[in-house]
Amino acid sequence: MKPRSKSLTLNLAKALNYALLLLACLVTLTPFYWLLVAAFKKSEDFFAHTFLPKGDGFLGVAWYKLTLDNFSRIFTELDFANNILNSVFLASSTAVISTITAAMGGYALAKYEFRGRDFIMGIVLAALIIPAPLLLAPGYQLLYHLHLLDSYGGLLLPAVAPAFGVFLFRQAMLNSVPQSLLDSARIDGCGELHCFWVIVLPLVRPMVGAYLLITFLGSWNNFIQPQIILQDADKFPLSVALASLQTAYRAEYGMITAGTLVSIAPLAALFLLLQKEFISGLTSGAVKG
Amino acid sequence: MSRRRRAVAPWVPYFFIAPFLLSFALFTLYPLIQSVILTTRQSFGPGYDHYVGLANFSNILSDAKFWVALKNTLTFAIISVGIQMPLSLGLALLMNQPWLRGRSLFRLAIFSPALVGSVFVGIMSAIVFQKRTGMLNQVLHSLFNFDPDFPWLSTHLMPAMIIASLWMWTGFNMIYFLAALQNVDRELVEAASIDGAGPVQRFLHITLPTIRPVAGFVTLICMIASLQIFELPYLMLARLNSGPEDRGLTVVMYLYQTGFNIGDLGYASAIGWILAILLISLSILYRRLSRGEAV
Numbered sequence: 001m002k003p004r005s006k007s008l009t010l011n012l013a014k015a016l017n018y019a020l021l022l023l024a025c026l027v028t029l030t031p032f033y034w035l036l037v038a039a040f041k042k043s044e045d046f047f048a049h050t051f052l053p054k055g056d057g058f059l060g061v062a063w064y065k066l067t068l069d070n071f072s073r074i075f076t077e078l079d080f081a082n083n084i085l086n087s088v089f090l091a092s093s094t095a096v097i098s099t100i101t102a103a104m105g106g107y108a109l110a111k112y113e114f115r116g117r118d119f120i121m122g123i124v125l126a127a128l129i130i131p132a133p134l135l136l137a138p139g140y141q142l143l144y145h146l147h148l149l150d151s152y153g154g155l156l157l158p159a160v161a162p163a164f165g166v167f168l169f170r171q172a173m174l175n176s177v178p179q180s181l182l183d184s185a186r187i188d189g190c191g192e193l194h195c196f197w198v199i200v201l202p203l204v205r206p207m208v209g210a211y212l213l214i215t216f217l218g219s220w221n222n223f224i225q226p227q228i229i230l231q232d233a234d235k236f237p238l239s240v241a242l243a244s245l246q247t248a249y250r251a252e253y254g255m256i257t258a259g260t261l262v263s264i265a266p267l268a269a270l271f272l273l274l275q276k277e278f279i280s281g282l283t284s285g286a287v288k289g
Numbered sequence: 290m291s292r293r294r295r296a297v298a299p300w301v302p303y304f305f306i307a308p309f310l311l312s313f314a315l316f317t318l319y320p321l322i323q324s325v326i327l328t329t330r331q332s333f334g335p336g337y338d339h340y341v342g343l344a345n346f347s348n349i350l351s352d353a354k355f356w357v358a359l360k361n362t363l364t365f366a367i368i369s370v371g372i373q374m375p376l377s378l379g380l381a382l383l384m385n386q387p388w389l390r391g392r393s394l395f396r397l398a399i400f401s402p403a404l405v406g407s408v409f410v411g412i413m414s415a416i417v418f419q420k421r422t423g424m425l426n427q428v429l430h431s432l433f434n435f436d437p438d439f440p441w442l443s444t445h446l447m448p449a450m451i452i453a454s455l456w457m458w459t460g461f462n463m464i465y466f467l468a469a470l471q472n473v474d475r476e477l478v479e480a481a482s483i484d485g486a487g488p489v490q491r492f493l494h495i496t497l498p499t500i501r502p503v504a505g506f507v508t509l510i511c512m513i514a515s516l517q518i519f520e521l522p523y524l525m526l527a528r529l530n531s532g533p534e535d536r537g538l539t540v541v542m543y544l545y546q547t548g549f550n551i552g553d554l555g556y557a558s559a560i561g562w563i564l565a566i567l568l569i570s571l572s573i574l575y576r577r578l579s580r581g582e583a584v
Binding site for chain 1: 298299302304306308309311315320324332335336384395397400401402404405415428460545555558
């Protein structure tokens with residue numbers, strides 16, 4: 001009798017475990033479901049039904065009340081296609097520029113001995129703790145003097161080789177780039193840049209993948225910098241465009257939700273494709289570093 | 290004899306580190322120095338300013354709005370992080386059961402809000418938290434008969450911000466705790482369990498000490514991020530104001546308003562320095578507390 005009751009409590013505990021996790025999933029996914037449905041609703045149905053409009057269609061839903069109007073309006077009345085292109089351009093170029101230059105810096109600090117290396121490493125560590133908001137006002141003033149306000153240069157140039165990336169790549173390369181391999185490549189006549197490109201970068205491929213994703217995401221979700229730096233609405237990325245839509249079209253909830261859905265869907269797709277790299281990259285810096 | 294290392298040209302490492310050094314000098318060090326100079330100036334936009342000495346700091350200290358912003362930010366950060374940490378650790382423990390099926394699906398679902406930037410969460414929240422018409426009140430009303438007119442976006446903005454931040458960040462923290470739980474010695478747990486240690490004792494004496502360094506690190510990172518909250522309340526309030534009695538005003542929002550709406554980059558820099566000192570002291574405190582622990 002006893003082992004049976006023990007297995008019963010064990011099964012109950014397992015069931016409770018699953019139930020709590022399902023509840024957590026429900027809470028996290030409900031706002032996404034709401035957003036997905038809201039973007040397809042007509043304005044008269046937007047608040048009338050919490051989720052799908054009820055009716056006598058399949059599954060008790062009035063499917064005919066759903067519409068693509070919100071999407072066509074953000075692409076015709078507004079220039080959302082342009083905003084998407086701007087976001088894609090800004091996020092990809094930030095990711096590529098930042099990854100290559102951060103990997104270069106990390107490589108120098110991890111695999112070369114040179115005068116001033118420890119000092120530069122100290123700078124990297126010190127730069128990590130400077131909070132970004134502190135540099136907003138003086139950074140804006142600097143871009144003004146450099147005539148980089150209202151230009152993508154003002155967003156892309158400061159993204160070159162951030163200390164955080166240099167630090168992450170240094171840690172990755174310390175462990176996964178064997179010195180002997182570099183030495184023999186050099187004896188075989190491999191130039192330093194060529195070595196970096198064909199030997200070092202492939203060796204830290206997981207880190208490169210994760211960092212590309214993290215910087216892409218960071219730039220895609222960046223709001224305060226483009227909001228301050230860009231003035232011309234033609235240059236706005238999705239984050240800034242959507243925020244101005246929220247003010248200019250206050251009651252156009254359908255357009256706002258359609259715009260939000262369009263803004264976050266590419267991230268979801270990217271993440272589904274590259275989930276593993278992303279999570280291992282996120283935790284590698286903190287847990288193993 | 291081992292193979293001799295071919296000499297590397299002395300400029301090579303400097304070539305690789307150059308992008309970092311140039312970018313750091315121009316876009317971090319120079320603005321950092323400039324931010325110190327700016328704290329002594331009052332400016333009208335980026336082009337015109339004049340010297341005011343320490344007036345910015347003394348004005349901030351007697352600026353009631355700044356104190357409200359600081360109080361809101363601290364309240365938000367402490368409560369939000371205080372709930373996030375046990376919640377994300379609890380979820381990680383639920384996810385860490387060896388017999389669990391569908392772990393990657395659970396992880397994907399619970400982590401997913403972390404992908405959405407706080408701009409977009411703020412824009413969604415401005416609709417979801419509306420009274421009567423908002424999704425949250427409607428769901429809570431049908432489930433628990435909750436007051437459908439509960440005013441999240443006016444007088445109860447702080448709990449709304451905290452709820453939105455929990456939605457955004459709990460799954461993200463869970464990933465770190467889950468990674469840390471991989472380091473817990475399973476044999477030790479089994480041995481303790483054979484010796485009669487219950488789940489609570491095993492958690493307190495084996496699991497918790499193992500994950501402590503990561504927990505400390507995650508708490509620090511989370512506090513630092515929460516103290517810089519800006520987009521969430523700014524967009525929840527549809528950029529119109531900072532809420533009734535400035536209930537949604539945060540330190541970075543006030544920095545943004547003074548620097549970029551009013552145009553006083555000097556005052557904004559002084560606010561920035563107060564925030565920076567707060568954040569850096571937090572990091573130093575963390576270093577002190579976690580000395581000797583490898584993270």
